[in-house]
Amino acid sequence: MASARISMYLPPDVNPTQAPIAYGCRALPKLNKELQSEHLLTRQKALVALCDLMHDPEYVYEAINIGCLESLKALLKDSDDVVRIKTTEVLYIMATHNVGRNGFLECDVIPALSSLLNDPHPVCRMNLHQAYKHLAELPAGAQGIVFSGLIPALVWKVQREEEDIQELILDTLAPCLQVDATEALSSHAVPFLKQKLLSTNDDIRSKAARALIAISIPLEGKDQVCQYDVIPILVHLLKDKEEEVQANAAGALMYTAVTTEGKYAALDAEAIPPLLALLSSPKSKVRLNAAKALTMLAEAPEGRRYLQSHVHAFRVLEVEHNEAIQRAAQIAISVIEWKP
Amino acid sequence: MEMQRQQEVKRKALARKRAQEQLRPQTPEPVRGRKHVDVQTELYLEEIADRIIEVDMECQTDGFLDRPPTPLFIPAKSGTDVATQILQGELFDFDLEVKPMLEVLVGKTIEQALLEVMEEEELANLRAGQYAYEEIRNIELAEVQRLEEQERRHREEKERRKQQQWEIIHKHNETSQKISARAFAQRYLADLLPSVFGSLRDSGYFYDPIERDIELGFLPWVMNEVEKTMEYSMVGRTVLDMLIPEVVEKEAGHVRPEGGQALVPEIRGRARRPGRRERSAGLRLPGGRRGPGPAAVFRGRAVPGEAAAGGRRARGAHRADGDEEVLGEGRTLPTAGGRRAVKPWRPRERRGPPGTRARGPWGPAGYPRLLCNCE
Numbered sequence: 001m002a003s004a005r006i007s008m009y010l011p012p013d014v015n016p017t018q019a020p021i022a023y024g025c026r027a028l029p030k031l032n033k034e035l036q037s038e039h040l041l042t043r044q045k046a047l048v049a050l051c052d053l054m055h056d057p058e059y060v061y062e063a064i065n066i067g068c069l070e071s072l073k074a075l076l077k078d079s080d081d082v083v084r085i086k087t088t089e090v091l092y093i094m095a096t097h098n099v100g101r102n103g104f105l106e107c108d109v110i111p112a113l114s115s116l117l118n119d120p121h122p123v124c125r126m127n128l129h130q131a132y133k134h135l136a137e138l139p140a141g142a143q144g145i146v147f148s149g150l151i152p153a154l155v156w157k158v159q160r161e162e163e164d165i166q167e168l169i170l171d172t173l174a175p176c177l178q179v180d181a182t183e184a185l186s187s188h189a190v191p192f193l194k195q196k197l198l199s200t201n202d203d204i205r206s207k208a209a210r211a212l213i214a215i216s217i218p219l220e221g222k223d224q225v226c227q228y229d230v231i232p233i234l235v236h237l238l239k240d241k242e243e244e245v246q247a248n249a250a251g252a253l254m255y256t257a258v259t260t261e262g263k264y265a266a267l268d269a270e271a272i273p274p275l276l277a278l279l280s281s282p283k284s285k286v287r288l289n290a291a292k293a294l295t296m297l298a299e300a301p302e303g304r305r306y307l308q309s310h311v312h313a314f315r316v317l318e319v320e321h322n323e324a325i326q327r328a329a330q331i332a333i334s335v336i337e338w339k340p
Numbered sequence: 341m342e343m344q345r346q347q348e349v350k351r352k353a354l355a356r357k358r359a360q361e362q363l364r365p366q367t368p369e370p371v372r373g374r375k376h377v378d379v380q381t382e383l384y385l386e387e388i389a390d391r392i393i394e395v396d397m398e399c400q401t402d403g404f405l406d407r408p409p410t411p412l413f414i415p416a417k418s419g420t421d422v423a424t425q426i427l428q429g430e431l432f433d434f435d436l437e438v439k440p441m442l443e444v445l446v447g448k449t450i451e452q453a454l455l456e457v458m459e460e461e462e463l464a465n466l467r468a469g470q471y472a473y474e475e476i477r478n479i480e481l482a483e484v485q486r487l488e489e490q491e492r493r494h495r496e497e498k499e500r501r502k503q504q505q506w507e508i509i510h511k512h513n514e515t516s517q518k519i520s521a522r523a524f525a526q527r528y529l530a531d532l533l534p535s536v537f538g539s540l541r542d543s544g545y546f547y548d549p550i551e552r553d554i555e556l557g558f559l560p561w562v563m564n565e566v567e568k569t570m571e572y573s574m575v576g577r578t579v580l581d582m583l584i585p586e587v588v589e590k591e592a593g594h595v596r597p598e599g600g601q602a603l604v605p606e607i608r609g610r611a612r613r614p615g616r617r618e619r620s621a622g623l624r625l626p627g628g629r630r631g632p633g634p635a636a637v638f639r640g641r642a643v644p645g646e647a648a649a650g651g652r653r654a655r656g657a658h659r660a661d662g663d664e665e666v667l668g669e670g671r672t673l674p675t676a677g678g679r680r681a682v683k684p685w686r687p688r689e690r691r692g693p694p695g696t697r698a699r700g701p702w703g704p705a706g707y708p709r710l711l712c713n714c715e
Contacts, residue, residue, distance in 0.1 A: 178474075213478060251478055251482075255481075258482065258486055289479070295483075296486055324479060
């Protein structure tokens, strides 16, 4: 039975590692102050509490308004591991919200985060790369990452990190390369991606192929892809079991085959039969990319001659529901049947 | 009495004071123009350093004794004793009561979990939408690049074809120009040879050497000899001419000088004329020497009529040869019909630089120099 006497002890904490969250609008300012305290335990507890709160976008907005990001940036350089891990986690959770991403860009969090790229703790780096990945999904965020010159470092990291972090980095790189690929091209991204294409992990292969798509959009990228003999590997990937890998490989071929050199390299590697097989794949992305890649190859006379006997496959695609596929099929047919 | 004494004492005191004051040295009178003024030299402010007299005093109470504990207050018993007992199930039903609390607890947990899951799902949806957009964007971009590439290739092909065509036309033009130039040159040069030969022949390059030789060598020599012979004959005639007048004069010295003279010079004039014309029309004499002009012989005589005309003609012919100065003005040869007074023949003044010993055409006495060199 409950006793009427007030106990001498404090009520037991639900989570002893978490700082008590003040009521209402006092929660965040108090936590912010605690973040700046000199006492290690206070900081840690405040960080844990902040992690919980940051799932709510309203709290994120308020936190950015009161300048939590500055204190978090200062904490990134802390000597204690737990503090750093928790800080990166908070930042990662904030990056999942758009408000948080915009706040990152305004407060220059990216360079501050980049100081942790070589952190000894894998968890810390994982959080860091997750934050970058979420940031890169926003076009302005991708631009921010490119402008802060992180791409050479990230490309270099792809080689050396563990597998799951590699996936994250590749996911980050793909949108960034779509913004501006020149830095990556000058830091030997293509040979690295070529190696990743041969990895055993499905996800890594598909993400590497996606990054390759992005890198082969500018002309310089196409030239490098031809130069480093990536095309035979891409053709080999067209026969992969994974559909995502197939789709991305077809996409990379599609871009590379725009130049005459790429076209003939693809024809030499006999890309047409696998691509024709992909036209009947269940996934729409695969069909789209395959149709486009075949269109590119049909521009060359040899390709056109070969494909003229396979126009029926494109006719099948023409009656699809997907508008993009319809259009792609029509264009392909018109290119194949073009007479000079 | 006492009062008086006191008053006197007072008076004396006063007088003493006055005397003392007078004796006391006083400040001297001020100098003229100055005045004594009282000045305070002491400090205006005085620090009051009044030390209050302090004395230490002590006092001490006795030591405390511990207060004995209050005895337990047990109030006197009053009222009635009452007892109560809560049986099971009477206070509250735990299951019922706990439900809302549990609901809240579980609900909150689930709500939180749902929020997180929804968050991730939202993110996944966003990502899927982004991928779909990326696909379409990639396709469109590839299409654009392909069209660009196609355009570039077509354009380059067109340029190359145009360039080829241009070169073909150029070559065509050149070839036709070359052909026409060659045809024209051929035609032009066709009659080059005959015309060359013709013009050469016309300008006398093809000459018969013998003919040439004869022309160049023989004929001049012949003419030279002819001239010499003629000159000899002329000289002879001239000498004769000179002799005859002298003789005639001499004889006329005896006979009247008339008539005979008129005829003689006329004949001589006429006889000479064709010869000169012939000479001037024919080949030039080598050395350009001329025989003595006939008119020169008759310089001294003024003869009107034909002889004058002959003389004028002779002058004209001489003028053509450039010996115009030989004849003077107004000197004419005598005519056939006229009997005029003839001026006595005087030797003409010597022309030519005075004092020259060179052998000009005139002899020392004004006579023409003779070819036979007889002086």
